[in-house]
Amino acid sequence: MTNELEDAADDRELLSDRIRNALADEIATGRLEAGAALDEQHLADRFGASRTPVREALRQLAVSGLVEVRPRRGVVVARMTPERIMEMFETVAEIEALCVRLATYRMTPLERSHLIELHDASEAIVRKGDFDAYDAFNRAFHEAIYRATHNSFLAEQAIAIHSRLTAFRRAQLRQHERLDRSRAEHEAIMQAIAEGDGELASRRMRAHMLNAATALRRFIEASKPV
Amino acid sequence: MTNELEDAADDRELLSDRIRNALADEIATGRLEAGAALDEQHLADRFGASRTPVREALRQLAVSGLVEVRPRRGVVVARMTPERIMEMFETVAEIEALCVRLATYRMTPLERSHLIELHDASEAIVRKGDFDAYDAFNRAFHEAIYRATHNSFLAEQAIAIHSRLTAFRRAQLRQHERLDRSRAEHEAIMQAIAEGDGELASRRMRAHMLNAATALRRFIEASKPV
DNA sequence: CTACGACATCTTGCATGCAAAAATGTCATC
DNA sequence: GATGACATTTTTGCATGCAAGATGTCGTAG
Numbered sequence: 367m368t369n370e371l372e373d374a375a376d377d378r379e380l381l382s383d384r385i386r387n388a389l390a391d392e393i394a395t396g397r398l399e400a401g402a403a404l405d406e407q408h409l410a411d412r413f414g415a416s417r418t419p420v421r422e423a424l425r426q427l428a429v430s431g432l433v434e435v436r437p438r439r440g441v442v443v444a445r446m447t448p449e450r451i452m453e454m455f456e457t458v459a460e461i462e463a464l465c466v467r468l469a470t471y472r473m474t475p476l477e478r479s480h481l482i483e484l485h486d487a488s489e490a491i492v493r494k495g496d497f498d499a500y501d502a503f504n505r506a507f508h509e510a511i512y513r514a515t516h517n518s519f520l521a522e523q524a525i526a527i528h529s530r531l532t533a534f535r536r537a538q539l540r541q542h543e544r545l546d547r548s549r550a551e552h553e554a555i556m557q558a559i560a561e562g563d564g565e566l567a568s569r570r571m572r573a574h575m576l577n578a579a580t581a582l583r584r585f586i587e588a589s590k591p592v
Numbered sequence: 593m594t595n596e597l598e599d600a601a602d603d604r605e606l607l608s609d610r611i612r613n614a615l616a617d618e619i620a621t622g623r624l625e626a627g628a629a630l631d632e633q634h635l636a637d638r639f640g641a642s643r644t645p646v647r648e649a650l651r652q653l654a655v656s657g658l659v660e661v662r663p664r665r666g667v668v669v670a671r672m673t674p675e676r677i678m679e680m681f682e683t684v685a686e687i688e689a690l691c692v693r694l695a696t697y698r699m700t701p702l703e704r705s706h707l708i709e710l711h712d713a714s715e716a717i718v719r720k721g722d723f724d725a726y727d728a729f730n731r732a733f734h735e736a737i738y739r740a741t742h743n744s745f746l747a748e749q750a751i752a753i754h755s756r757l758t759a760f761r762r763a764q765l766r767q768h769e770r771l772d773r774s775r776a777e778h779e780a781i782m783q784a785i786a787e788g789d790g791e792l793a794s795r796r797m798r799a800h801m802l803n804a805a806t807a808l809r810r811f812i813e814a815s816k817p818v
Numbered sequence: 819c820t821a822c823g824a825c826a827t828c829t830t831g832c833a834t835g836c837a838a839a840a841a842t843g844t845c846a847t848c
Numbered sequence: 849g850a851t852g853a854c855a856t857t858t859t860t861g862c863a864t865g866c867a868a869g870a871t872g873t874c875g876t877a878g
Contacts, residue, residue, distance in 0.1 A: 380663050381832070382651070406860075416833045418644070421861090425608070425648050429655040437606050438839055438860055453745040460690045460746070468686075519679035520686070527749065607862070632830070642863045647831085664830055664869055 382419035385409070386426050393432045393443055394532040404433060404441040431530060452579060454531055459575030461524050462508065463568040466555065469514035470564035477514045478559070484510060485556050492549045500545055501535075507552065534582055544581050551577065608645035611635070612652050619658045619669055620758040630659060630667040657756060678805060680757055685801030687750050688734065689794040692781065695740035696790035703740045704785070710736060711782050718775045726771055727761075733778065760808055770807050777803065 389409075392398040404424060406417045413420065424441045427433040434444050446454075473481070484507050491499045508528060512521035551574040558567035615635075618624040630650060632643045639646065650667045653659040660670050672680075699707070710733050717725045734754060738747035777800040784793035 378663065383663075407858095417860090418832055418834090422648060422651050422831095426651050426655045429652045437604065437609075439841090440859075450745060453743045456743055457746040457749060460694075461687075464686045464690060517679045517682055519676060520683040523683060523749075523753065633828095643830090644862055644864090666829070666870090 380419070381413075381415050382422040382426075385413050385415065385419055386423035388413070389423060389427060390430075390432055393427070394529055398443050400443050401445045402443045404443065406441075430526065448583070451531075451534060452583065454527070455534075455575065455579035455582070458527055458531055459572050459579065461527060462511070462575050463572040465512050465515050465520065465524055466559070466571040467564040467568035468517065468520075469511045470559050470562060470567045472516045473514035473559075477510065481507070481510050481514070481559070482556065485552055488549055488552070492545050495542055495545065497545070500548075504535075504548070535578065541581070541585070544578075547577065548574070606645070607639075607641055608648040608652075611639050611641065611645055612649035614639070615649060615653060616656075616658055619653070620755055624669050626669050627671045628669045630669065632667075656752065674809070677757075677760060678809065680753070681760075681801065681805035681808070684753055684757055685798050685805065687753060688737070688801050689798040691741050691746065691750055692737050692785070692797040693790040693794035694743065694746075695737045696785045696788060696793045698742045699740035699785075703736070707733070707736050707740070707785070708782065711778055714775055714778070718771050721768055721771065723771070726774075730761075730774070761804065767807070767811070770804075773803065774800070 389398070389404075398404075406420050406424070409420045409424075410417045424433060424435065428435045428441070432444055433441050435441050469477075484503065488500065488503045488507070491503055505528075509521075509525060512524045515521060551570065555567055555570045555574060558564075558570055615624070615630075624630075632646050632650070635646045635650075636643045650659060651661065654661045654667070658670055659667050661667050695703075710729065714726065714729045714733070717729055731754075735747075735751060738750045741747060777796065781793055781796045781800060784790075784796055
């Protein structure tokens with residue numbers, strides 16, 4: 367009778383939602399790798415549920431693009447081409463750029479000081495070379511910017527798209543010098559924000575994100591010697 | 593045994609997908625109005641299906657934000673506050689602005705001439721005051737720009753967000769002078785594209801979208817004398 | 819007349835059942 | 849050894865069943 371979700375958080379939360387969240391997390395973190403088949407019965411057994419909530423979860427994941435449904439032929443973790451990944455990175459870069467521009471003009475002093483705090487704390491993380499901690503910080507940093515746009519719809523969209531790249535970003539950030547550069551780029555963005563120059567912050571953010579993408583591309587090409 | 597989907601397109605398409613598409617269309621066009629309850633059994637009867645595919649469709653619509661699921665209390669068509677609508681408009685405006693900037697720099701001559709053709713044809717539509725035709729043209733115009741970014745992921749996101757505003761845009765465009773102004777704004781955007789000035793095209797597109805939003809806001813405030 | 823609560827009804831959430839399509843395996847033929 | 853027809857197994861797509869939670873009604877107490 368034991369299953370992974372048995373003592374999960376809230377009993378009022380729907381089973382299908384918990385399964386969806388669990389799978390989304392596994393896909394985002396890369397524990398479920400691209401192309402992996404998601405057998406309904408197998409997942410149902412794994413989560414101690416029936417196929418119905420599993421199916422609902424899979425259909426929902428398909429809408430957010432994390433899995434691919436091939437009618438009557440099963441569901442697989444979304445398999446993305448390098449081109450598509452680069453497209454996603456460019457999109458995220460542009461959205462981050464526009465978020466930071468709006469945020470620069472709209473953030474409250476409180477939001478600004480919170481962002482500075484976050485950024486300052488990241489120095490210690492970089493020094494320790496703690497990839498997981500930097501990952502968490504990075505997410506917090508970018509989400510703080512999204513929220514500072516004072517446009518919650520935009521923030522939601524940004525978070526959704528950003529999170530779809532999590533799996534790739536993790537791989538890419540596991541390089542020490544990239545961690546260093548990432549923080550330096552954040553520093554430059556912070557400066558532009560401090561000066562109230564949204565356009566400059568925007569350009570720097572775009573460059574920051576595209577640098578990350580380029581680092582990733584190199585990483586992919588290096589590890590896949592076709 | 594008659595139901596609305598009986599002679600629908602492709603027999604290989606999943607029932608749940610057809611139901612989802614049908615509902616998405618009804619919500620986008622406003623035939624199903626915000627706040628309307630979506631009873632599973634009722635919809636199942638309406639589509640000549642059982643509750644299972646209906647439930648799958650509803651859950652998927654919830655992910656794309658068209659409906660709201662209140663656990664154990666049913667599903668309703670997403671009810672949006674004026675603030676949220678304005679947020680959505682701003683988001684769309686910014687995304688359109690970035691799309692047209694990228695498109696200006698990347699579109700092929702073929703894409704450019706296609707866009708010009710579309711724009712030219714819209715003059716007759718405005719003269720006739722054919723709202724539905726202009727609606728269709730407008731969609732085609734904007735989607736042509738999305739595609740011209742040569743970033744299909746971005747284009748998909750843009751289409752998804754744009755379509756969520758369809759219901760509101762329709763209401764807003766049913767004013768003759770707005771139709772006229774809309775075309776004039778397109779004209780200005782086309783000019784910037786022709787000059788290869790992506791930044792200018794971007795600013796004009798943002799203004800164009802925000803004008804539409806402002807027109808809508810007036811419309812809403814006028815029709816809701818609280 | 820309002821507030822409260824027991825009861826009845828309706829709806830949802832999930833499990834299970836079943837038919838059809840797809841995948842897989844078997845075996846004969848070339 | 850490769851190929852293809854056919855049987856078997858597996859898996860999906862959808863229908864149905866049932867229990868628990870939500871909602872509505874009505875009677876009674878205050």
